[in-house]
Amino acid sequence: MTTELSPDALTGLLERARQDYQDLVGRGLSLDLTRGKPAPEQLDLSADLLSLPGGRHTSANGTDVRNYGGLQGLPELREIFAEVLQVPAGQLLAAGNSSLELMHDCLVHALLSVLPGAESRWVDQERIAFLCPIPGYDRHFALCERFGIDMIQVPMTAEGPDMEVVERLVAEDPAIKGIWCVPKYSNPDGVCYSDATVARLASMNTAAADFRIFWDNAYAAHHLTDEPVEIAGLLAACAEAGNPGRAFVFGSTSKITAAGAGVAFFGSSPANVQWLLGNNAKRSIGPDKVNQLRHVLFLRDADGVRAHMERQRAVLQPKFETVARILDAELGGTGLATWTSPKGGYFVTLEVPDGCAKEVVRRAAEAGIVLTPAGATHPYGDDPRDAVIRIAPSYPGLAELEQAIEGLTVCVRLAGYEQQAR
Numbered sequence: 001m002t003t004e005l006s007p008d009a010l011t012g013l014l015e016r017a018r019q020d021y022q023d024l025v026g027r028g029l030s031l032d033l034t035r036g037k038p039a040p041e042q043l044d045l046s047a048d049l050l051s052l053p054g055g056r057h058t059s060a061n062g063t064d065v066r067n068y069g070g071l072q073g074l075p076e077l078r079e080i081f082a083e084v085l086q087v088p089a090g091q092l093l094a095a096g097n098s099s100l101e102l103m104h105d106c107l108v109h110a111l112l113s114v115l116p117g118a119e120s121r122w123v124d125q126e127r128i129a130f131l132c133p134i135p136g137y138d139r140h141f142a143l144c145e146r147f148g149i150d151m152i153q154v155p156m157t158a159e160g161p162d163m164e165v166v167e168r169l170v171a172e173d174p175a176i177k178g179i180w181c182v183p184k185y186s187n188p189d190g191v192c193y194s195d196a197t198v199a200r201l202a203s204m205n206t207a208a209a210d211f212r213i214f215w216d217n218a219y220a221a222h223h224l225t226d227e228p229v230e231i232a233g234l235l236a237a238c239a240e241a242g243n244p245g246r247a248f249v250f251g252s253t254s255k256i257t258a259a260g261a262g263v264a265f266f267g268s269s270p271a272n273v274q275w276l277l278g279n280n281a282k283r284s285i286g287p288d289k290v291n292q293l294r295h296v297l298f299l300r301d302a303d304g305v306r307a308h309m310e311r312q313r314a315v316l317q318p319k320f321e322t323v324a325r326i327l328d329a330e331l332g333g334t335g336l337a338t339w340t341s342p343k344g345g346y347f348v349t350l351e352v353p354d355g356c357a358k359e360v361v362r363r364a365a366e367a368g369i370v371l372t373p374a375g376a377t378h379p380y381g382d383d384p385r386d387a388v389i390r391i392a393p394s395y396p397g398l399a400e401l402e403q404a405i406e407g408l409t410v411c412v413r414l415a416g417y418e419q420q421a422r
Contacts, residue, residue, distance in 0.1 A: 086233035087267030135377035190342025
């Protein structure tokens with residue numbers, strides 16, 4: 001990545017970077033690029049939800065949504081998202097507002113009750129491990145850490161996890177019970193899994209009979225271009241490969257409608273769905289069906305979801321274009337950084353020279369620009385290269401985003417040239 005510079009050229013670039021950084025600190029900024037939250041303008045697109053369902057309190061089949069029951073969720077809402085999540089409506093659950101909550105519960109239930117295909121509870125086994133493609137989503141890693149599940153890093157490629165590594169590991173180690181996957185516009189590098197990767201995940205031999213793919217399709221409808229990426233349906237691929245129970249599919253409306261008041265979904269084989277429903281019946285008498293009806297009336301159908309996401313794209317796309325423009329103008333040709341150009345999702349991944357990410361984040365914080373901690377994209381918060389920084393452009397306004405990214409590039413130049421000068 002690093003470009004060779006003469007001592008004189010390096011001295012000049014370093015002096016300029018130091019001056020630019022002093023100027024940046026002097027501006028007294030207070031900017032936050034830490035998490036991929038929808039901006040207020042995006043949330044405003046769903047303002048009509050707050051007036052729904054109006055005076056209506058019955059679903060399409062006459063169910064009174066104000067009352068108990070309906071653990072599987074409203075059928076009409078499951079029909080809308082069956083296409084989006086590539087899961088038959090009959091094998092899809094509509095639950096509360098958080099898909100992370102569903103992932104948490106699936107881990108807890110697997111630990112404390114016997115999964116279909118398992119010989120015993122996970123908690124009764126000596127060791128449990130998950131494969132973690134990196135860079136990846138810090139909240140997935142936090143769940144594993146919370147429950148004492150070992151994390152095994154797997155490199156990402158342009159087509160998804162390195163399948164040669166994945167296939168070898170799952171075939172030889174029965175303690176490996178799962179893999180985390182964000183298959184479309186992945187967090188944080190925007191990778192979309194190829195059809196070949198999906199097919200190999202569905203058909204690979206696993207030493208653990210109760211192996212599960214935690215398929216977090218969080219960005220299934222979150223496009224940033226005129227050509228939405230389509231991926232193969234994992235659940236169908238698993239069924240065709242003779243492994244119908246292998247996939248746990250998760251999704252939500254969190255970055256579609258109201259992030260704090262959306263609807264989360266779980267899809268899998270009929271046996272897995274019944275397993276989760278049976279366990280969930282012990283903790284809930286039913287989800288918030290009023291909110292589910294609200295979403296049915298607001299989104300209407302799968303075409304309604306697509307139209308709504310085009311409005312979301314109109315807000316988001318200029319922000320991603322701003323990030324790309326500034327990174328190219330300030331860091332292009334320096335050899336100090338590479339970055340992703342995602343076709344969807346919520347993040348841009350910035351790679352700086354090895355050993356520089358923490359320093360860049362520290363310098364940015366001192367200048368009033370808060371970034372996701374370096375290492376958050378790796379298990380246990382430890383990026384062995386100390387090179388990956390996740391940029392979340394969605395929440396700030398355009399003017400604030402410009403300031404933040406321009407300031408970030410100053411920090412990258414300063415940390416990078418200081419390292420070269422040592």
